[in-house]
Structure formats: C-alpha cells, structure tokens
Amino acid sequence: MAATIYDIDLDKNPANYQPLTPLAFLERAASVHPDRIAIVHGPLKRSYRDFYARARRLASALAQRGIGRGDTVSVMLPNTPAMLECHYGVPMTGAVLNTLNTRLDAKILAFSLEHSEAKVLITDREFSATIKAALAQSSRKPLVIDYDDPEFTGAGERLGALEYEDFLDGGDPDFVWSPPQDEWDAIALNYTSGTTGDPKGVVYHHRGAYLLAMGNILTAAMGQHPVYLWTLPMFHCNGWCFPWSLSLVAGTHVCLRAVRAKPMYDALADHKVTHLCGAPIVMSALLNAPASERRPLPHTVKFMTAAAPPPEAVLAAMKAAGFDVTHLYGLTEVYGPAVVNEWHQDWDALAPGEYAAKKARQGVRYPVLEALDVLDPVTMQPVPADGQTLGEVMFRGNVVMKGYLKNPAGTAKAFEGGWFHSGDLGVKYPDGYVQLKDRSKDIIISGGENISSIEVEDALYKHPAIQAAAVVAMPDEKWGETPCAFVELKPDQSVSAEDIVAWCRQNLASYKCPRTVIFTELPKTSTGKIQKFQLREMARTLKAAG
Structure with a gap:
C-alpha cells in the first residue's frame, strides 16, 4: 500500500495512542466519584475509593508472589466483592483471570486448572469439597487462597495457608499498576461447557473487554450511577463484561450469592x-x-x-x-x-x-x-x-x-x-x-421435514400450566426423528400428555407436534440454560427401552 501525506510524520506515540483496557474505568471512577458506593453486599457498602485501593492491594500481593504477564489466576467465587476485585486486580499485574463455573464437578475443574496452567487459585469456602477433589486430581499445585465471605453461613474448610483478607493486607493500596503493553494481550480465560468433550478455553483481550463493556452501557441505556443486581453469574463470560461496565458509569454493584x-x-x-x-x-x-x-x-x-x-x-x-x-x-x-x-x-x-x-x-x-x-x-x-x-x-x-x-x-x-x-x-x-x-444439532428432521425445536417450545410455553419446556429429537423407525417434549409444570398444576399434544395441534402444523411428552424437572446449567444434551440422551434411552 503506497504511503500518502497522512502516513508521513504522523506516527503513534504515547501522547496520541494508549492501549484500550477496561481497567482504566475503575481508576477514573475512583478519581471522579471516590465516595460513591461501588459495592453492596449484605450490610457492607464499599466506595469506589476503597474498591480501587483493594484491587491495587490484590495486584500488589499477586506481584509480590511473582505473578505477571501471561500467568493464569483461577477463581472459584460466587457473586461477591472479591469476584469484582479479581476482575481488576488480577489483570492489573498483566495476568489472566480464569473464572471457574461454581456448578461444575471436580473432574472438569481439574482439567481447567491443568489446561490453563493456573498459578494461583482463589476459592470460596462454600466450594471447598469440590475444589479439594479437583486439586487432588490435578498435577497443578497453585497457590491456594481461601475466601471466607461473611455472608456465607454454611460449612466448608480452608484449603490453603492464606485467607483472602490476610493476603490483601500484604498488598500496597498505592500499587502502581501498568496498562497492558498491547491491547491484544489476554485479560480473561473462560471455558465453554464441554458437553461434547473437553471444554474449550476462550481467550479475551483487553480491547474486546473494553469495547463490550462500552457496548453494554449503550445497549442497556445505562445513565450515570445505575444500580445493578448480580443475578447473572460473574463466572459466565465475565458476567457479560458488566463488572467493567459499571465502573464506566460509576454504578453500584449489588452482590447476590444465590x-x-x-x-x-x-x-x-x-x-x-x-x-x-x-x-x-x-x-x-x-x-x-x-x-x-x-x-x-x-x-x-x-x-x-x-x-x-x-x-x-x-x-x-x-x-x-x-x-x-x-x-x-x-x-x-x-x-x-x-x-x-x-x-x-x-x-x-x-x-x-x-x-x-x-x-x-x-x-x-x-x-x-x-x-x-x-x-x-x-x-x-x-x-x-x-x-x-x-x-x-x-x-x-x-x-x-x-x-x-x-x-x-x-x-x-x-x-x-x-x-x-x-x-x-x-x-x-x-x-x-x-x-x-x-x-445446528437441535434441528429435528422428521420425514425429511426440518422442525425447529424453538418453535415447538414457544407453543408449549403458551400453555397456562407449563413453567418450562424443552423439545429434542427422539429416534423413530418410520420418520427418522420425531419431537419429544420435556415439560415442567407450574406448582399445583395438573395436565395430561394428551392435553399437551392437543394444545400443540391448535398452534402448530401436525407434523411439528410432539409425539412424546415427558413430565420432569428440566436439567439446567448454572446459568439457567436447559441442558438439552441430557434430554437427548434421555429420549434415546426411553426409545430403546420402549
């Protein structure tokens, strides 16, 4: 590509180009709105001044342990202040934050710790039994830091020699952190569900996290100082990047463990x-x-x-x-x-x-x-x-x-x-x-006709007695596949399979209607998505048994 007059003596320099990173959002919020409440958790109310200082303490304490660019810090935390602090403190060192799904079993967690080469693991006491088993199955021996949330009143043991608050006490609240050298540097690692084999490790960069956080503000019509309730797990796609979005508008995070x-x-x-x-x-x-x-x-x-x-x-x-x-x-x-x-x-x-x-x-x-x-x-x-x-x-x-x-x-x-x-x-x-x-795997092909499971589910959801529904393919000797509906009824409701099929016939072409209706509590992921792979297996088993 030939140079033009706009390519000559107009180079990038520190004055006109800085790598994009969402970490700067917290620094700005603490500077402009230091006394604004950033985090609410039970009786705790924490200002942006304190939020920023604690994130820097975490970064400092990690750096003292040798954590730096490209290292993985895994966390097993619910929606708590510590989880928010990790979204800033971990990448402030150049390290990569790996938020673990708190509903997964020890085998999958062990794979994630191994695959990510985790050097530090911060874990909530609620999940100590699963994490203990995962560590036993993994050759990785990360530094384990226990988080003892005052809002958790259940059982659970400490697995490491350090407690989170004690670890932070050793950090510097004035720690001078550096933005990424390159906005393409990794900021987070998220594992997919792994329903068809080992999970895949999805890598985010600072530029993408910055932009998606901005996109959330525009899309959700968030003005200054919104109040956000954490019903979405922060381990899921880093809470859709909202941990970073809220700092941009000096909003308040209302934490919720369950x-x-x-x-x-x-x-x-x-x-x-x-x-x-x-x-x-x-x-x-x-x-x-x-x-x-x-x-x-x-x-x-x-x-x-x-x-x-x-x-x-x-x-x-x-x-x-x-x-x-x-x-x-x-x-x-x-x-x-x-x-x-x-x-x-x-x-x-x-x-x-x-x-x-x-x-x-x-x-x-x-x-x-x-x-x-x-x-x-x-x-x-x-x-x-x-x-x-x-x-x-x-x-x-x-x-x-x-x-x-x-x-x-x-x-x-x-x-x-x-x-x-x-x-x-x-x-x-x-x-x-x-x-x-x-x-692509959920399309039901019955007698050569494509049936959308979503379309059938939409018809089922309109039934006044149905709380949740999912439709999958059931093998069929004549048609190849037929729709099989798994239905969860609302409390105190009663309806027959015949009634459900009759309802569908009023709303769908006959070939799209379920041939089989099963009443059950639907299996769901930690983020509330129905686990269709389990239902497909149930449908195959039922067909084989029938």
Missing part, C-alpha cells in the same frame, strides 16, 4: 435496582414467587435476558410485573451478548401477536460489533433476507475472542472463511434482524 426470589425482590426494593441480567430461569423465579416474597418495584427495572427467546406469555407477565425486558444473544466466544433486539417505538402499537413476534427476534449487532450475518456455511454467502431461509449465524469484529487456548485446530475451524461460526441456525428478515431457529 438467585432466589425473596433476596431478589428485597434487593430490587431496598437498593432501588435499575438493571439486572439473567437467563429465563431468573424471570421464572421472579414471576412464580409467592405473594409473601414479592415487594413493589420502585420503578420500571430493565431486565436483559439471553438464551432462548422469551415466550410471549413470559414477556407479557414480566411487563405486567414492572420489568422492561430486552432480549440479547451471544456466546462465550463473543464476550457474552453481542446482538440486541433493538426496539423501535412504533412497534409498541402492534397487535399482541405481531408485538411478540418482534420481541422474540434476537436482533441486530451491538454497536461495538463490526458484522453479523446469516451465511450458508458451505458457500459462505449470505442467505436471502426473507425470514425463512436457514443459515448459520456468524460474527466478525473486535468483540470476537482471540481464539481457543492451546487449540489451533479448534480456533482455525471456528474462524474458517474469515468469520466466527456460532453453530446456531437462524434466518434474516428484510429489516436485517436475525432470529435463531435452533442450534
């Missing part, structure tokens, strides 16, 4: 919460809470939800309860949510069915994502924008992961053709909005 209806309603009312995020299970907990646990909301609360599209009935109930629901979509590989159902005001006047249809779409790209499209995975050409032609949803931009740690083949496959392949199937509408139809 997602239950009464503590949620108490926090919403007592702290005047403005925003929260979560999977559909969080909505379910709020909507199905008994009257004795509910409290009036002080104002309309913005609720960002991901995973499956919220069913029409759930959206209506949330709106009636005082929540403004925004539907997001993303994956671990794109820092959490990178697609939003950006709402147009004139859609408010639509008839209920049309309104719900608009609400159920995943939407358009985040302001900080460069490209989103639905492509034919073979030709890599965009599918027609007709709302019907299936293709694979793909991403391109600065909020796409660096790649999979120590997995060049997996990284190459994910980025084939210059796009990140999500593995999700969807359609694109004439207005550019994307709607998921299924994971």
